[in-house]
Amino acid sequence: MRRGKGITIYFYLFMLVIFLPLLLLLVFSFNDSFSAGFPWRGFTLRWWETFFADPVALTTVKNSFVVAVTVAVVATLMGLGVAFPLVRRVFRGQNVLLSALLVPIAVPYLLIGISLFSLLRVELGLELSLFTLAIGHILVALPYSSLVLMARLIGFDRSLEEAAQDLGATGFTTFRKITFPLIKPGIYVSMFLTFTVSLEDAVIATFLGGSDQTVPMFVFGRLRRWEGLPMAMALSSFMVLIALVFACLFLIRAVRPRLPAPPPRGRG
Amino acid sequence: MKIDVELKNVTKKFGDVVAVDDVSLWVGKCEFFSLLGPSGCGKTTTLRMISGFEKPTEGEVYIGGELMTDVPPFKRPTNLIFQNLALFPHLNVYDNISFGLKIKKLPKDEIQRKVKEMLNLVRLSGYEKRKIKQLSGGEQQRIAIVRALVNEPTVLLLDEPLGPLDLKLREEMVVELKRIQREVGTTFIYVTHDQGEALTMSDRIAVMKDGRVLQIGTPMKIYEQPKSRFIADFIGRSNLFEGSCADGVVEVDGLGRIIAEPGPQTSDKHSVLICAKPEKISIGRKLKGLDNIFDGEVKETYYQGRVTTYRVLLENGSLITVVVLSSGAKDIFKPGAKVKVGWNKRDVNMMM
Ligand SMILES: Nc1ncnc2c1ncn2[C@@H]1O[C@H](COP(=O)(O)OP(=O)(O)OP(=O)(O)O)[C@@H](O)[C@H]1O
Ligand SMILES: [Mg+2]
Numbered sequence: 001m002r003r004g005k006g007i008t009i010y011f012y013l014f015m016l017v018i019f020l021p022l023l024l025l026l027v028f029s030f031n032d033s034f035s036a037g038f039p040w041r042g043f044t045l046r047w048w049e050t051f052f053a054d055p056v057a058l059t060t061v062k063n064s065f066v067v068a069v070t071v072a073v074v075a076t077l078m079g080l081g082v083a084f085p086l087v088r089r090v091f092r093g094q095n096v097l098l099s100a101l102l103v104p105i106a107v108p109y110l111l112i113g114i115s116l117f118s119l120l121r122v123e124l125g126l127e128l129s130l131f132t133l134a135i136g137h138i139l140v141a142l143p144y145s146s147l148v149l150m151a152r153l154i155g156f157d158r159s160l161e162e163a164a165q166d167l168g169a170t171g172f173t174t175f176r177k178i179t180f181p182l183i184k185p186g187i188y189v190s191m192f193l194t195f196t197v198s199l200e201d202a203v204i205a206t207f208l209g210g211s212d213q214t215v216p217m218f219v220f221g222r223l224r225r226w227e228g229l230p231m232a233m234a235l236s237s238f239m240v241l242i243a244l245v246f247a248c249l250f251l252i253r254a255v256r257p258r259l260p261a262p263p264p265r266g267r268g
Numbered sequence: 269m270k271i272d273v274e275l276k277n278v279t280k281k282f283g284d285v286v287a288v289d290d291v292s293l294w295v296g297k298c299e300f301f302s303l304l305g306p307s308g309c310g311k312t313t314t315l316r317m318i319s320g321f322e323k324p325t326e327g328e329v330y331i332g333g334e335l336m337t338d339v340p341p342f343k344r345p346t347n348l349i350f351q352n353l354a355l356f357p358h359l360n361v362y363d364n365i366s367f368g369l370k371i372k373k374l375p376k377d378e379i380q381r382k383v384k385e386m387l388n389l390v391r392l393s394g395y396e397k398r399k400i401k402q403l404s405g406g407e408q409q410r411i412a413i414v415r416a417l418v419n420e421p422t423v424l425l426l427d428e429p430l431g432p433l434d435l436k437l438r439e440e441m442v443v444e445l446k447r448i449q450r451e452v453g454t455t456f457i458y459v460t461h462d463q464g465e466a467l468t469m470s471d472r473i474a475v476m477k478d479g480r481v482l483q484i485g486t487p488m489k490i491y492e493q494p495k496s497r498f499i500a501d502f503i504g505r506s507n508l509f510e511g512s513c514a515d516g517v518v519e520v521d522g523l524g525r526i527i528a529e530p531g532p533q534t535s536d537k538h539s540v541l542i543c544a545k546p547e548k549i550s551i552g553r554k555l556k557g558l559d560n561i562f563d564g565e566v567k568e569t570y571y572q573g574r575v576t577t578y579r580v581l582l583e584n585g586s587l588i589t590v591v592v593l594s595s596g597a598k599d600i601f602k603p604g605a606k607v608k609v610g611w612n613k614r615d616v617n618m619m620m
Contacts, residue, residue: 162321163354165341167368167419177367181358 022240029233034226047234057235060218064199064239067130067214071137071198072191078138079145079190086146087153105143112140113207120208128210136204141194148193152186185255192250199243215239269296271333272455273318273423278327280313280479287313289479290327295423300449300456302466305476306502311459312351314476315425318457319348332422347416351427351459355400355412361387362396364411368419386414389448406437410444417448423455430465442468463503467491475499492545493617500543500619507549507588513540513618522584527559527613541619546591548615551578551607558610564588566605576600580609 028037032044051057085091086098104112116136120126160182164174202216209217219236222228273295280288288310295301303311316322317329320341329336336344347368356364362383369379387393390410400408409429416424429445430438446469449456460466466473467487474484475498483495494500500508511520514537518526526542555561567587568579571594578590578601590609594600601607 157352157354159350159352159354160356162341163348163350163356164367166319166321166346166348167415168342168371169367170342173371178356 025233025240026237029230029237034230047230050231051234051238054231057218057231060213060215061235061238063130063212064214067134067137068195068198070134071141072195075138075141075145075194076187076190078142079149082146083149083153087150101146102143104140109140109201109203112136113204116204117207128208130209130212132210133205133208133212133214136208137198137201140204141197144193144197145190148190149183149186152183156182185253188250188253192246195246196243199239269299271295272297272299272331273457274330276328276330278317278324278329280317280322281325286479288317291481293474293481293484295455295457298453298455300458300469300471302458302460302470302473303476304460304463304466304473306461309476310479311476312427315348315427315457315459318423319346319425320344345422346425347419347421348425349412349416349427349429351431353408353412355408355415357400360396361398361400361403361411364400365415365418367415382418386418390414390444406441409441417452417454420452421454423457426456426458428459428461445469475502494543494619496619497541505546505589506543507546509542509586511540511542512537518542520584523562523582526616528616528618529613543617543619544611544615546577546589549588549590549609549611551580551590551592551601551609553607555608555610559613561608561610564607564609566601566603566607569601569603571600580607
C-alpha cells in the first residue's frame with residue numbers, strides 16, 4: 001500500500017500548487033487592508049459588501065455569464081456540426097479545412113480583436129454590444145470545441161450505431177440513445193473549455209464589448225486605483241468559486257464514465 | 269424446405285475491389301447455414317448485405333420471400349451478431365439486451381421476463397446490473413448473442429461469434445449455439461473461417477473464396493467430396509495426387525497406377541486430381557486387401573494422444589499425411605521406418 005500512499009501525497013501537493021494562488025486570493029478578499037497580501041490586518045466582510053452593493057460590478061458578472069454560457073452552447077453546437085463531417089466523411093479539401101480550423105488558436109487575441117472590430121463595426125456597422133462580443137468569443141472558442149469533439153468522434157466505434165439500427169433504432173433514436181451518450185463527455189469538456197475561453201478574455205472584450213463591460217475589463221479598470229483593489233479581489237474570488245462549481249458540474253460528469261468501474265457486488 | 273433467405277446473383281464492389289462476386293444461394297427456414305472461407309473472402313460483406321448495412325452493387329436479396337434490397341437495416345427481420353460484438357459500453361447488461369425490445373415498445377414486465385429467460389439460456393442469470401467492461405470475453409460474447417436473439421428474429425446472422433474465445437469455451441459455445449437454435453427455431457447464418465466449427469454445427473455449408481461461392485453442401489458432402497483443390501485443401505488436410513485418368517485408373521507420374529471409383533465415364537485420357545483424406549489411409553509393415561498399396565518411408569511421427577499423425581514419403585517424392593488411432597507404444601512407427609500405405613478405391617475422391 002506504500003505506492004498508493006505516495007500517489008495520494010503527490011495528488012495533494014499537485015492540488016496545493018494549483019489552488020494556492022486562488023486560495024490566497026480568497027483569503028485576502030477578507031483581509032481588512034487595501035493591499036493584496038500580508039500583513040493580516042483582521043477579518044472583514046467589507047469588500048464583499050461593497051461588491052454586492054455595487055450595481056455596476058453585479059452587471060459585469062451577469063454580462064460575463066450571459067456571454068460565456070451563450071458561447072459555450074453555440075460554439076459546442078457549431079463544433080458538433082464541424083466535427084461530424086470532418087471525422088466521418090471523406091471529401092476534397094478536408095485537410096485544408098482541418099488546418100484552417102486550428103489557425104485561430106495561434107493568432108493573438110489582440111489581432112483577432114482588431115480584425116473583428118473592423119469587420120463588425122466598421123464594415124458591417126453593427127452596434128458594439130454583448131452580441132458582437134459573443135461573436136468574437138465564439139470565433140476563438142470554435143477551434144477548441146471542434147478539436148475536443150473530433151477527438152471524441154475519432155475514437156467512436158461506428159459499429160455501435162449499426163448495432164442499434166440492427167436492433168430496430170431509426171437514425172434519430174440511434175443518435176439519442178447511442179451516439180449522444182457516448183460523446184457526452186466530449187460535449188461537457190467542450191462546454192467547459194469554451195465557457196472559460198469567454199470568461200477569462202479581456203482583450204477581445206475591449207474591442208467588441210462596447211459599453212457592455214465584462215468582469216475582466218471591470219477588474220482591470222479597478223486596478224488602476226489602489227482603493228479599487230480589495231473589491232476586485234472579492235469579485236475575482238466570487239468568479240473563481242463559480243468557475244469551481246461549473247468545473248464540478250461539467251468535468252466530473254465528463255471524467256467519471258471513463259474511470260475504472262467499481263467492482264460488481266456479487267451476482268445481482 | 270421453405271426458403272427463408274435468398275441471394276440472387278449478388279455482387280458488391282468497393283471501388284475497384286470486388287468483395288462479393290455474383291453469389292447466389294438460398295437458406296431454408298430453421299436451417300443452420302455456414303459461410304466458410306479464408307480471411308477477406310467476402311463473408312462479412314455478404315452478411316452485411318443480408319442485414320442491410322451494404323447495398324449490393326448488383327443482384328437481389330430476399331428474406332421471407334420479400335425483396336429486401338432497398339429496405340434499411342432497422343426494418344429487416346434479421347439481427348446481426350457483429351464480428352467485434354458492438355455491445356453498448358454505456359449501458360449495463362439488462363439495457364443492452366432489452367435495447368431492441370424497448371424500441372418495439374413491449375410492456376415492461378414482458379421485457380423483464382424475456383431478458384431473464386435469455387440470461388438463463390446463456391447461464392448468466394443475475395448479471396443484469398453489470399457493466400459491459402465488467403464481463404469476461406466469453407460472457408460478453410454470450411450477451412452479444414442474446415441481445416440479438418431476444419428479438420426473436422426470423423434470421424440470426426452470426427459473424428465469427430466465437431473468434432476471440434479459448435478452445436474450451438469455443439467448444440462449450442458451439443454446443444450452446446446448437447441448443448439455442450433447436451430451442452428457438454431460428455434460421456442461423458453463421459460466418460466462420462474455422463472448418464471444424466462449420467462442420468460440427470451446420471446443416472449446410474457454403475465455401476467461399478475471393479468473393480465467390482465455390483461449393484454448397486452438407487458438411488459430409490463438402491468434406492468427403494470437395495469439388496476443387498482449394499476446398500479439399502482448406503477443409504481437412506487432404507493428400508492430393510495429379511494424374512491422367514482413363515476408365516477409373518489414374519496414372520500418377522513416378523508412383524504408378526491408382527485405382528479409383530469409376531466416376532462419370534469417359535474413356536478419353538484426361539488429367540484429374542485425386543484426393544485422399546489422412547484418416548482414410550492405412551499404414552503398416554504389411555498391407556493386403558486394399559485396392560491401392562504403395563511403399564513409403566516414415567519421415568515424421570506426431571503422437572497426439574487419441575491419434576498419431578505420420579508424414580510418409582512416397583516413391584514419387586510426395587509427402588502424404590496419414591492419421592491413425594493411437595494403439596500403444598509397440599505399434600508406433602519411428603521416423604525412418606519402411607512402411608506400406610494404402611487405401612480402397614471408394615475412399616478417394618476424384619476431381620477434374
Ligand atoms: N468498406 C470497405 N471498403 C473497401 N473494401 C472493403 C470494405 N469492406 C470490405 N472490403 C474488402 O472486401 C473484401 C472482403 O471483406 P470481408 O470483410 O467481407 O471479408 P471476410 O470474409 O469477412 O474476412 P475476415 O474473415 O477477415 O473477417 C476484403 O478484400 C476487404 O478488404
Ligand atoms: Mg469478416
